[in-house]
Amino acid sequence: xxxxxxxxxxxxxxxxxxxxxxxxxxxxxxxxxxxxxxxxxxxxxxxxxxxxxxxxxxxxxxxxxxxxxxxxxxxxxxxxxxxxxxxxxxxxxxxxxxxxxxxxxxxxxxxxxxx
Amino acid sequence: xxxxxxxxxxxxxxxxxxxxxxxxxxxxxxxxxxxxxxxxxxxxxxxxxxxxxxxxxxxxxxxxxxxxxxxxxxxxxxxxxxxxxxxxxxxxxxxxxxxxxxxxxxxxxxx
Numbered sequence: 001x002x003x004x005x006x007x008x009x010x011x012x013x014x015x016x017x018x019x020x021x022x023x024x025x026x027x028x029x030x031x032x033x034x035x036x037x038x039x040x041x042x043x044x045x046x047x048x049x050x051x052x053x054x055x056x057x058x059x060x061x062x063x064x065x066x067x068x069x070x071x072x073x074x075x076x077x078x079x080x081x082x083x084x085x086x087x088x089x090x091x092x093x094x095x096x097x098x099x100x101x102x103x104x105x106x107x108x109x110x111x112x113x114x115x
Numbered sequence: 116x117x118x119x120x121x122x123x124x125x126x127x128x129x130x131x132x133x134x135x136x137x138x139x140x141x142x143x144x145x146x147x148x149x150x151x152x153x154x155x156x157x158x159x160x161x162x163x164x165x166x167x168x169x170x171x172x173x174x175x176x177x178x179x180x181x182x183x184x185x186x187x188x189x190x191x192x193x194x195x196x197x198x199x200x201x202x203x204x205x206x207x208x209x210x211x212x213x214x215x216x217x218x219x220x221x222x223x224x225x226x
Contacts, residue, residue, distance in 0.1 A: 042216030097212045106158035
């Protein structure tokens with residue numbers, strides 16, 4: 001089973017709110033990712049965690065704060081977002097990084113709207 | 116810098132009309148090339164991983180092939196349920212886990 005789950009499916013928040021997106025996988029994967037996707041554009045990488053440590057931060061503004069509490073969970077904490085942050089936020093996981101374990105499996109996404 | 120170009124941007128086929136989608140790539144060292152299918156408002160669904168030139172993979176009506184400069188996704192006798200955006204992405208041997216995506220081909224299959 002190659003399932004990545006994400007909650008919530010939809011989120012509407014004001015610019016002063018604090019919210020969190022959650023991602024979970026039970027495939028024993030050791031790498032997890034956050035992507036942002038705007039309409040009719042490809043996904044853009046935000047963060048990569050490898051073995052629960054942050055390995056890539058693609059110069060994402062500090063109003064996005066990732067957290068990896070354990071090997072199955074990945075959170076994205078949101079604070080003081082701007083309307084232009086409205087997008088589909090995708091979580092992905094892969095078995096590892098390198099050596100034929102790179103295939104990333106995506107979750108269904110969280111549709112975020114910032115008012 | 117890695118680059119991925121997909122063509123055409125959009126393709127409209129009648130049911131049963133076979134065709135191919137193209138993914139041209141420039142990468143200093145290819146670790147892998149990936150094809151995904153994405154339905155509107157959903158996450159990308161993994162289809163294939165190709166690692167070396169000459170490799171081919173098949174799944175139902177889809178077949179992916181890889182050369183040193185491009186990959187093709189062949190769709191044989193498509194059905195309306197094959198309508199989606201098809202994304203191609205590459206991994207560079209030097210950039211660990213960062214996928215570089217193309218902008219996708221939007222496929223519509225009509226009855």
